[in-house]
Amino acid sequence: MTGLPAHSPSAAPRPADSGVFAWAEVLQETLALSGRLFLQLQRRPTTLVAGVLQPLVWLVLFGALFQRAPEGLLPGGLSYGRFLGAGIIVFTAFSGALNAGLPVMFDREFGFLNRLLVAPLRSRYSIVLASVLYITSLSGVQSLAIMGTAAVMGNGWPGGSGLVVVAIVLLLLVLAVTGLSLGLAFALPGHIELLAVIFVANLPLLFASTALAPLSFMPPWLAWLAALNPLSFAIEPIRAVYNGSPNWSTVVLDAPYGSVTMGACLLVLAGLAGLLFLSIRPLLRRKLG
Amino acid sequence: MIRLEGVRKSYGAVQALAGLDLEVPSGCIYGLLGPNAAGKTTALRILCTLLAPDAGRVWLDDIDVLAQPRLARRRLGYVAQDAALDKILSGREMLHLHGALYHLRRDTTRRRVVELAARLEMAAWLDRPCGAYSGGMRRRLDLATGLLHHPPLLVLDEPTAGLDLESRYALWAVLRQLKAEGTTVLLSSHDLEEVNTLADELAILDQGALIAAGQPSQLKAALGGERITLKLREFASDGEASQALALLQQQAGVSQPVVNRSQGNAISFFARDARLVEALRQQLQDHGLPIFCLSQSQPSLDDVYLQATGRTLMDAELAMATTRDTKAEQKAAMR
Incomplete structure (x- = not known):
């Protein structure tokens, strides 16, 4: 090692320490941090591949399991494959978002987070924002792959406006679940605990929703659970899109407590996302502040 | 600053x-x-x-x-x-x-x-x-x-x-x-x-x-003079060490005598003048105290630590190694 160049401390005040300049710095931080996650994905694409393969297996196996179900059994005369498609798309996005906290947890455990926190970040929320950006993009790609496969299997493809609805629904769901997962990643002591929560939450939430079967097939207690499950509020609007051209006031869920429209579903999802991010704010402030 | x-x-x-x-x-x-x-x-x-x-x-x-x-x-x-x-x-x-x-x-x-x-x-x-x-x-x-x-x-x-x-x-x-x-x-x-x-x-x-x-x-200079380490025996008893310590404390030109228990009750002190060592040797013998080893060296930072705490850095490390809960510390370091 040889001598270093004379240092010129960067402690001098920045030219403009507010406004546009501040936002530019937040953007620079966020893009750099999400860029790191995308680089990791590019070099270790297992997460992406597994995230597509698992729901594909579900789609093919479950689709085949009920292939010979009597016609007209499902609401709206849907084939089971088409019925299942919406559930699997939501499951894909949900599973991906539920894992959003894992990279953050590993960064906490291995000390990489401290490396980030010693930098003069304009906003430490850029660490959270980068995770949201990454998981949203990843879920988007995975969901598109499932939708494409479902289309090839003859289970339909939503039209242009339908795609917009699907994108909005998935975005809201991913935001809500990512918020939850990031909250858990900062609240739990280690990755073992986080994985346990993910493991426990994942499948029961899927089974206690309308992903695999309509409410009318379920015993009353489960129908209540499924009708309150946020996943059902994401699944039913997408199912409606695959089944026709619904509008905001179209009833998409006949719940035990009443009819739920597409607009209401989106409101519930948006409210949930907002509520979850608001509820983890104090935790984030404590851990990142 | x-x-x-x-x-x-x-x-x-x-x-x-x-x-x-x-x-x-x-x-x-x-x-x-x-x-x-x-x-x-x-x-x-x-x-x-x-x-x-x-x-x-x-x-x-x-x-x-x-x-x-x-x-x-x-x-x-x-x-x-x-x-x-x-x-x-x-x-x-x-x-x-x-x-x-x-x-x-x-x-x-x-x-x-x-x-x-x-x-x-x-x-x-x-x-x-x-x-x-x-x-x-x-x-x-x-x-x-x-x-x-x-x-x-x-x-x-x-x-x-x-x-x-x-x-x-x-x-x-x-x-x-x-x-x-x-x-x-x-x-x-x-x-x-x-x-x-x-x-x-x-x-x-x-x-x-x-x-x-x-x-x-x-x-190091503040410790004064040369550093002397005295061992009465390979493992001296507490009584002998205390007796020798009392003698050293009364001796002019000797400063900061400390018993280091983890090193067989060896006594470290600083002598203003190297010629004091011979006089000390005689005095210890007069009081019936044996001398296993008597070494002289320049003061080190370890001596600064020893004089302040009564143990060497190495001893402190060893003592800490047995009581330290590194897992708890790792958790505490986590955000």
Whole structure:
């Protein structure tokens, strides 16, 4: 090692320490941090591949399991494959978002987070924002792959406006679940605990929703659970899109407590996302502040 | 100048810093010396804004570090003891990530990376994934991330722990070079040689408190004269050691006699004049006390620590190794 160049401390005040300049710095931080996650994905694409393969297996196996179900059994005369498609798309996005906290947890455990926190970040929320950006993009790609496969299997493809609805629904769901997962990643002591929560939450939430079967097939207690499950509020609007051209006031869920429209579903999802991010704010402030 | 005033920090029932006061002048290499769990890392983490103290104030020049942490972060580079690297990214990508987090322009980062790669001799392996780096390579990359934004203060926590001799001397050379360029270097270490060789000034910490501070030569000179270690037997009894200690305490020209229990009740003291040794030998014999060994040496920083705490740094390390809960400390370090 040889001598270093004379240092010129960067402690001098920045030219403009507010406004546009501040936002530019937040953007620079966020893009750099999400860029790191995308680089990791590019070099270790297992997460992406597994995230597509698992729901594909579900789609093919479950689709085949009920292939010979009597016609007209499902609401709206849907084939089971088409019925299942919406559930699997939501499951894909949900599973991906539920894992959003894992990279953050590993960064906490291995000390990489401290490396980030010693930098003069304009906003430490850029660490959270980068995770949201990454998981949203990843879920988007995975969901598109499932939708494409479902289309090839003859289970339909939503039209242009339908795609917009699907994108909005998935975005809201991913935001809500990512918020939850990031909250858990900062609240739990280690990755073992986080994985346990993910493991426990994942499948029961899927089974206690309308992903695999309509409410009318379920015993009353489960129908209540499924009708309150946020996943059902994401699944039913997408199912409606695959089944026709619904509008905001179209009833998409006949719940035990009443009819739920597409607009209401989106409101519930948006409210949930907002509520979850608001509820983890104090935790984030404590851990990142 | 760095100033810590009455800084306290506890992890549950364990007190890591007990009202630490410290002043580090600008433009020097300053060593924080102490055994494991003396509070060195906690003090550095508080200075680097990674940890909030329970009480006290921290100043970096005119910046109140606790009130204006972001401003303080711009002025310092931190090379942590066990900071993780992203194993999937290359060293160059890591540096570019850091450049963005310090809001450097992309071309500035690119230029700095080239400079640092050349000066720290990293060019040959900088594009390899960090997961394949040796300890020495990791340290160089850590140092490069700390220096990327040209901070006037570089903080290093145990910078040469686990390094081979060659990497260690190379790192020392870089730190000396940085000092020559005006950078203040604050490093923690439990390695006496490192602090003795590198530091212009140092502070010795023990159990979260400052027990001595100043220039190494001053601290050693303050002990007075030559260091004498007296062993009555290989393992002397408490009674014999106490008797000899009482004799030494009455002897003119002898200062700071201390019984070191972990070394078979050996007695360390300082003799103003080497000729005193012969007189002491005679006096001990007159009182029927045996002499197993009597050695003379120049005072070291370990002696400074021994005189202040009654045990050597090595003994303190060993004692700490049996009581330390590293898992709990790791959890405490997690955000």
